[in-house]
Amino acid sequence: MPKDQKALAPRPRGRPPKSDGRATAQRLLEAATSVCVERGFDGTTLPLIAERARVSPSAVYNHFHSREELLYAAAVRALDQITTVALRTGRGERPLQAIAMAYLRPEMRQNRRLIAELHLASRRDARLAALIAQWHQEYAGQFVGMLSGTDPNPKATTKVVFLLLLGLCHFDDVPSIRTPRDAVAERVERLIDALVPGLSDDE
Template sequence: MAAVTAPKQDRSRATRQRLLEAAVACLAEYGWAGSTVSVVAERAGVSRGAAQHHFPTREDLFTAAVEYVAEERSQALKSVAARDRREVVAAVVDLYTGPLFRAALHLWVAASNEDQLRARVTELEARVGRESHRIAVGLLGADESVPGVRETVQGLLDMARGLGLATLLTDDSARRARVVAQWATLVDEALG
């Protein structure tokens, strides 16, 4: 019986994965208003019923999608093979200016107007923020016992998020490159 169950579980995991990836893509492309369970199911190539089997409500689906995004962002940050702090700063900014951040942002905006979603997204983003900070501290080789270091790392993350917002409206890559270079210098000086 185990041989029959394993393929079913594999298919179930694959369906769930496709739904999460489709939800992220839909959020990034269509925003909250255009990202319905039906649209996501169609993009994932599954029925609406299959989508609702895995995620009973729209909020469940998109909260899980943002958790997926958060995990992807964390894994991407952990895998940064930077040789110096300048490369770490650039890698952090890249994470906040890509499609994963765009998808999360659409959910944040929706959560600001929908009470049932707000609590879930707020808790999730607090957890993601702590994890991102922890990973950045490690990558930068930062000693948070030194006054100002914690704030410097948090400032980097906040700056990266701001650049991610600016990228939504225009191709800001030329200005962003100059800002990243300056921030890399400031972070390197602040962390010694």
């Protein structure tokens, strides 16, 4: 487009290209995670998140439509971080084993707590429940496809694996049973191996 036409072209709506919109969104996700872990879902408010992220409460709506949408996005970010760690540290193990081991890593504690809190809260909040159900359906469909042909009941196996991973989110909730993390991890690996013995990295 010639320079004169560019000058006359209407300015697009939304944030200017050089704004720190992406950085602000990331700060909001981090703030939402920490506030929810500290105060629980019911005690997490947009003003608290905005204060933690160092933005005005109204600025939150430039990125997310609601508290539920923001917290859901934070949970998806947490799951992505767990998956990234699994891919980086898996060392050729079966993918589900690597993901489970990533859930148990000490630096994933905040992510575990967030996911557990939102799953519990989804029983009380219809909007959050709908978002989580959509995520479950999407990823369950992918996993069922991976198991089809090798598992007589891939949906049942998928549900059990999901329940196992959700259970790992509560790893920090049983402090009275003291046992080495590695011992728990070894038994989780054995459980997954029993559930999906034919699912390897090469399949």
